[in-house]
Amino acid sequence: RKEVEQDPGPFNVPEGATVAFNCTYSNSASQSFFWYRQDCRKEPKLLMSVYSSGNEDGRFTAQLNRASQYISLLIRDSKLSDSATYLCVVNEAYKYIFGTGTRLKVLA
């Protein structure tokens, strides 16, 4: 079993749609959780951290369920500029473990 698993997609959604991505992780001792965004042939950049209480940043909402070892990202009112690959990342001490990413394409 991979340490961090994501549905690779692609998710093709129309502008304005709501889309949700899920991620599971295998190590219950994992300490911190993140979503990163990666545009084609570019470096990953932090989108948001994920907290047990859930957190929201504009159109983006992230949730963590430690009991189920599950992380989610919800994007509301999708924009063309949201088209990218979204990476689920789990931190264990000094290590950051990346999922393979979920591709999102927002269609006009």
Add this chain to the structure above:
Amino acid sequence: NAGVTQTPKFQVLKTGQSMTLQCAQDMNHNSMYWYRQDPGMGLRLIYYSASEGTTDKGEVPNGYNVSRLNKREFSLRLESAAPSQTSVYFCASNRPGEQYFGPGTRLTVT
């Protein structure tokens, strides 16, 4: 404030050649990392350095060596390049809660 810089941006090597990928950060971060990214594989950790003077193996260290030259610089060396090392290499530095990545080096080994 340039963040994390990497050189070169692109490189083509022949099998058996050696090269060093350079990485530098100007954010005064203690931790630095080298990853490779291959299609369908995600980012895989090659080596990391928790602080100046220390380095540790990651998930895929074979065929690579690293040097943490000082707090700013962390280099990755391929002693004898193989086609399996064709990849995109990212360097990153870290403060608690966030990794900052360089723009990547696209390496092809023929």
